[in-house]
Amino acid sequence: MENHRGKGLSFARRIYMPRIIGLGIGSISVGAALYPLNLPGWVWAFLLFNGTLWPHLAYQLSTRAAFPYRAERRNLLYDSLFGGFWTATFQFNPLIAVTILSMMTMNNVAAGGLKLFLLGALAQVTGVMISWLLFGVAFTPSATQLQLWACLPMLTLYPLAVGMVCYRLAIKLSEHKRALSALSRTDSLTGLLNHGAWKDLLHIKFQQCRQNQVASVMALIDIDHFKAINDTYGHIIGDSVLRQLSIELRRNLREGDLAGRYGGDEFCVILPAMSLQQAWEVMERLREVLNDYRHPQVPELRIQLSIGLATYQTAFTDAIAWLNDADKALYIAKNTGRNKISVTSPPPSGGSTTRLSA
Template sequence: MDNQQGKGLSFAKRIYLPRVIGLGIGCFSVFAGLYPISQPPWVWILLVFNGYVWPHLAYLISTRAAFPYQAERRNLLGDSLFGGFWAAAMQFNPLPTVTILAMMTMNNVAAGGGRLFVRGLLAQLGGVLLAWLLLGPTFTGHTTQLQIYACLPMLTLYPMAVGMVCYQLAIKLAAHKRTLKALSRTDSLTGLLNHGAWKDLLHLKFVKCQQQRGHGTIALIDIDHFKRINDSHGHILGDAVLHQLSRDLKRNLRQGDLAGRYGGDEFCVILPATSLQQASEVMERLRELFGDYRHPGVPQLRVSLSIGLATWHPGLRDAAAWLIEADRALYVAKNTGRNKIASASLPGSLSIAT
C-alpha cells in the first residue's frame, strides 16, 4: 500500500501543474465562448471555480486520499465532465469547443492511455447532457475574432506544459533504467560486478588484447578456509569478511581495473594493460592489506588470500582459456600452503610467490 501511495502521489504531482495552467488559461477560451450568450450568474461562478479553485482542490483530494492514483484518475474524469459541460454551455461554438475538448482528451491519453480516453469521452458526454438539462440544447456555428484570439494561449501554452511534464518523466525513466541496468550487473552483497557482468567484460578485454597484442592480466582470489569461518563464527561474520575484501579491492585497485565477485568466496579482477609482474605487485599489496584485517567482535580471527594470476598471450584461443589458466594458478596457490600468489608465467608453466 505504501508503494501504491508513493506512486499515486507522484502521479498527482505530475498532473497538478498542467491542470493549473490548462484550466487557468482555458477559462479565457470558455469566457469568450460564453460572452455573447445570456447565461445565469451561477454559470460564471462555476467557471471561476473550475478554472481557479478546482485545480488546487483536486490536488488536495488526491494527495490526501488513501489511494491517490485512483483519486487522481477520478479527478481527470471530473475535468472531462466539466469540459463537456462547457462545450454545451458555449452552444458548441466550433473553435472554443474543439480547443477545450481536444486538450482534455490529450491529457487523458497521456495520463491513462486508451482506457482513460474512452472513460473521458463518456464523462464529456455526461457533461454535455447535464448542461442540456440545465441550460437547454442549443448550437451556434459562428466563431468571432475575439474567440479565436482567446483560444491561442490554450493551443500554445498548454501543449508546452504537457510536453515539459512528459520530458521530465522521460528523464526520470532513463535514470531509473540506468540504475536498474547497473543493479543487474552488480553483486548485491559486495557492490562489485557480478559473475555474469565480469565474464562479459573479460571477453571484451580478451578481444582487445588479441587485436592490439597488448598486456593484460587477470586474477582469481580465494579467501582461505572461508567455509570454516562461516561454520565457526556464523554467516554474519562471513559476510563482514566478504565486505572487507570488497572494500580492500576498491581501495587497492587502480582506475580501470575491474573487480567482481566470481561466486561464494571467490573474487576476480581484470587488470588491463598490466604485465604479470605489475599485477603480482598489486595483488601482493592486496594480500598484505587483507591479512591485517581484525574483526572487533572476534579479535582472534585471522584471514588470508590465495591468488592465481594469468597474463594474456597469443596462445590463448578465447577468454575461457585465459580464465582456466588463472584458475589453475589459484589451485596451485591453495594446494601449496595457501596465503600466496601463483602465476601462470608462461603458457603451460606456473610460478609461486609466497
C-alpha cells in the first residue's frame, strides 16, 4: 500500500509542473481563439480557473487521495474533457484545435499508453458534446495572425517541459537499472560478489592474464567447522561470522581484487598482478585476524580458516582449470589439520603452510 502510494505521489509530482506550464500557456491560445466570439463572462472565468487554479487543485486532489496514481489519471481525463470543451467552444479553429488536442493526447500516451489514449479521446468527445449542448455546433475554418502567434508558446515551451520530465525519468530509470544490476551480482548477506558474478569475472580475469602474462593468484577460503558453529551457536551467530569474514576481506584487499561468496562458508578471491609470496602474506594476515577475533556475544567462539592458493599458469586451458587447482590446494589444507594455507608451489619461508605436490 505504502509502496503504491509513493509511486503515485511521484507520478503526480512529475505531472504537476508540465500541467502548470501547459495549461497556463494553453489558455493564451484558447483565449485568442475565443476573443472574436461573443461568449458569456462565465466562459472567461472558467478559462481563468482552468489555466491558473486547476493545476494546483489537481495536484492537491491527487496527493491527498488514498490512491494518488488513480487520482492523477482521473485528473488527466479531466484535462482531456476540458480540452474537448474548449476546442468545440472556440469552434474548432484548426490551428489551435490541433495544438491543444495533440498536446493533451501526447500527455495521455506518455502517462498511460494506449488505454489512457482511448479514455482521453472519449473524454475529449464528451467535452465537445457538452460545449455543443451549451453553445451549439459551429466551425471556424481559418486562423488569424494573432491566433498564430498565440500558439507559438504552446508549440515550443510545453514540449520542452515534457521533454525535461522524460529526460529526468530516463535518468532515474538508468539509476534504478544500475542498482538492480548491482543487487543481482551481490550476495545479500556479505555484500560481496555472488557465485554467478564472481564466476563471470573469473573468466574475464583469466583472459586478461593470458593476454598480458601477468602474475596473479587465486585463493579459496573455507571457514573451518562452520556447520558446528551453526549447530552450537545458531544461524544468527553463523551469519555474523560470514559477515565478519567479508568485512576483513574488504579491509585487507586492494580495490582491484575480486572477492566473492562462492557458496555456504566458502569464499573466493582473485589477486591480479600479485606474486604468490605477496598473496600468501595477505591471506596469512587474514587468517590471523580472524583467528584473533572475539565475538561480543560468544567470546569463546574461534574462527579458523583453511585457504588454498593457486597461481595463474600458462598451461591452464581455461579458467576452470585455475579454479580446480585452487580447490585442490584447499582440499589439502582441510585434510592436513585445517587452519592453514596450502599452495601449489613452494611456500615462502615461515608461517603455517602445506605444499601441494605437482
